[in-house]
Each structure stands twice: as C-alpha cells, then as structure tokens.
Amino acid sequence: MSFVDHIETCNSYRAADFRPLRLGSTRIGWIRHDNAAALRRFPAVFAVAEDNVALIADGGFVELSAAVDGVIDTLVAEGRIDKWRYEDFAVAPRWGQAPLFKLDRGAVAFFGIRSYGVHVNGMRHDADGLKLWTGRRAADKRVAPNKLDNMVAGGIAHGHGLVETLIKEAEEEAALPRDLAARAVPVGALTYRMATSSGMREDILFVFDLELPADFTPRNTDGEIAEFHLLAASAVVSRVRDSDDFKFNVNLVIIDFALRHGLITPDEPDYLAIVTGLRQQLDS
C-alpha cells in the first residue's frame, strides 16, 4: 500500500471500456460497452450506437426521469443494477446548472452519471498536536462496511444544496449542532473516475475542514457510523499510507488533508504524483 496506490484505486476507469451517454449534444454519462448492449432492448428510451448512447425519450424533467426509471426496473430485476437506493441524484450538464432529469442513486454507476458528495475533516488542535475525528462505518453499510471514514460525509441528493447537505449529514452522522457545522470551511474539491462492478463512478467530493472544540464528541444518530475515535492526524495519515482500513475515497480526502496541513511533505518521493493525482480534469 502507498498513497499512490489509493489514488490509482480511485482512478481505475479506462476510457476504452466505455462510450459516452448523451442527451442532445450534452455528454451526461459513460456507459460500459456491455451495459450499452443491454440498453438496446429499450429503443423508445435509448438509441445505442457503436460510439455513443443517446437518451432519446421525449419530454422534460418528469418524463425523462420516468422513462429512465422504467429501464432501471428491468436492470434491477436482472441484477445488472444491484438495487434501488430510494434516493434521487440529479443529472445536470454541469455543477450548479438546472437538472435535466433525476435517477436513483443505485443506478448512478450503471449510467456513469457524475455525482457530488461532501466530506468533512473534523479536526482538533490539542496541546499534543493535530487530531482527526475518525468514524467507523456500520457493518450493514452497502458500500465499504466496517471501513474507516471521515467524521461526516454524504452524497448530495437531487433538490438539496451543498451546505444544506453538510449540515443535515453532520446532524445525522455526528450529532453536530447546526451552528458548529456551519463553521466548516470549504477547502477545495477532489475528482476521480473509478470503474465499478456495474459501471463507473465520476465523483466530485467537496471537502471541508471543521475545527472542533475540546468539549465536543461526535455521536452517531442514524446507524451509519458504529463508533468514532479521535486520532493523531499523523497516525491517520500513516494508516492511510500503509493499509486499506479507510473507505476507498476517504483515502483521497485524508491525503489531501495531509498535503494541505504539511503532514505529507516534498521529501515524500511520490509528492508530485500525489499532488497532481487528486483532481482529474473534467470534460464539461
């Protein structure tokens, strides 16, 4: 294990295995070739060509969302999509633009739709150094059960804003009061493209640092985090480097934290590969 290994794990997408998903002239996703073949059975919704797939269902937001949902029903029944998550993600040409349609979180990877999340580094400057609040994900989480996690993290669902999501997740995951959560400082974003069993993830993680007072202890309220520990930041960074204990994308968030706080320094032989590896260029 190394920092670079974690970056490569999150960037396992290979363009040759996918073709673009378009709506009109806008590229909205990436479809793996075998998944494209599976979409040929829905000619009223998708036009499948050798070099792209077009969403051709008629109508606006409501009609497109319903048409895609109908297809997802079949794909879930066949096992091509694991299951419904009952959480809607927005599909938009770019961050901040009006969504074209929405689809279930469970289908995001099949269609290679870009998704957005928020990750909060809960930190504390103690007399004996910088600490990080670290959560352990519950054993029944669908993704990365039992893995270590940031203090607060979550996907941005359709119709919800970034800061709103941060405050909601902070309350649910860590019982963080709203006024404390609102002090979180935006410190950048990370991007990666990862091949998955059902397709690919093109993820944007908005990262926040939150300085916490000594009298605050996070407490989970939604069952998603089994336990929290306050660990020396340097120990967290070493554990990221040397193990797979953290959820795949949380490794990137902590590597970025370590770079910004001088915990990974230019003495690190892979420094430039690490610095340039955390943010894939986006094509739209």
Add this chain to the structure above:
Amino acid sequence: MSFVDHIETCNSYRAADFRPLRLGSTRIGWIRHDNAAALRRFPAVFAVAEDNVALIADGGFVELSAAVDGVIDTLVAEGRIDKWRYEDFAVAPRWGQAPLFKLDRGAVAFFGIRSYGVHVNGMRHDADGLKLWTGRRAADKRVAPNKLDNMVAGGIAHGHGLVETLIKEAEEEAALPRDLAARAVPVGALTYRMATSSGMREDILFVFDLELPADFTPRNTDGEIAEFHLLAASAVVSRVRDSDDFKFNVNLVIIDFALRHGLITPDEPDYLAIVTGLRQQLDS
C-alpha cells in the same frame, strides 16, 4: 479578467507546437518546432528528427553541461535566447533524482526544461481577519517588473535544496530570520505549462504557508522587491480575480491559497474548473 483567465494564461502551451527533447530514452524537455530547426546546426550535440530532438553529446554531467553551454552561446548571440542569467538549473528525469546536466536559467524555456520554484504565502491572522503580505517586484526585474508577488518566491537552483532555497530567499527578499522561515508549512504544489517567447515553461511551484507574528514586517535586502504591503486576504483575492496586477504565476498561488482557506467557495460558478486547473498532470 477572472480566476479561470489566469489559469489559462499559465497553461498556454499547445503540444502540437513542440516536439520532445530526449536524452537516451528519457524525455527531458520540449522544443518548439522552429527552435528544433535552429538546433540542426549543432549535429555533434543534438540529433534533430521530425518528431523529437535527442541530446547526443558524449559524456556525463560535466561534458553534457559544457556541450549545451556551447550551443547556448550561439543562441544568445542570435537573440533566440534573451541572455545568460548566470544561475544554473538542474536537468533531472524526475524531482529528487540525480541531475543529468545543468544549464543556465536563461535557456530553460528554449529547451522546455522543467523548473522548480518555491512560493511562500506570508499570512497573519489579525483581529479584523486574515491578511497577506504582498510584495511589489522591482522595476528592473527581467520577468514581470512592477507586478505584485508573494512575500517570498524563487527558483530552485542546481545544487540547492527546497527548504534551503526557501530560507535563503526569505532572508534576501524579506529579511525573514531563519527560525521564522523554518516554520513555513508545505501545503502542496502547483504545475503548469506555458508558452513563452523563446519556448515553454513547465513549472512546478512548491507552495508554503507561513503564519507571521504581528511584530514582523518584511524588508527587502536584495533589490528584487520594491515594497511590501499587508493587505486583507479577501482584497488580494478580489484583485487577482479582477486585474493583471500580480505576476502571472503568483495568481495561481493566491487562487490556491484562496481555495484552501475558504476565500473562494463552491458558490463560485467556475469552482470546479478552478480546482482542477491548478495542477497539470506530469508525464514523468
């Protein structure tokens, strides 16, 4: 002017205008096509092919450096290279590896050799907010005269280390005592590829943040900075966005500072283009 404009200015390199410079199987630079033609007159030093230029002079570090120096002499006399800078930069396959040869700083852009610099954000947390010490470059500087600059910045010359350069430049440019300069925290690196009049710059900027006490005022000792001002960080960021007052690459350093300190937030419409635009992937 906008944040993205500054990023584009520093990334004006277009691959189609250049061919690789190789030493054996290692790509060590980028030569603009018209410059490659000018190197045909030195067949004992360079082998110029349609799709690459190879440095073929015999010998090791000393002999290669001398052979390239001989060519630079002619190129300076012809005006293809502006002038000798009398400062040696190292040419190495990768950061941290032993140099293959050295060449004058004035010739770095002609040969498209990667160069390394250090930039220090001198910052102060005052009662009325975060401040940045900002320098104005002297009127007789060859590059970017009169432009605004970081408190301390400089190129890493052959034979000198990163932290050593930081401490030396901090003393010369800002009369910063060694023990204070040594508190600078490494917070990442920026990379860009910029077309210039004589060729291209492939620059790596190692960025440091340095928290300064209220009783410290920088004072220039080497004539390179005409004056220093302590400005509100938010005003510095607005000025970067709205003007060309800062040196071209210092804009990137301040944009990165603003992202890390929450002074540019995800509300900014170009946030993702900015976040992903500060670090070009390196190919070796």
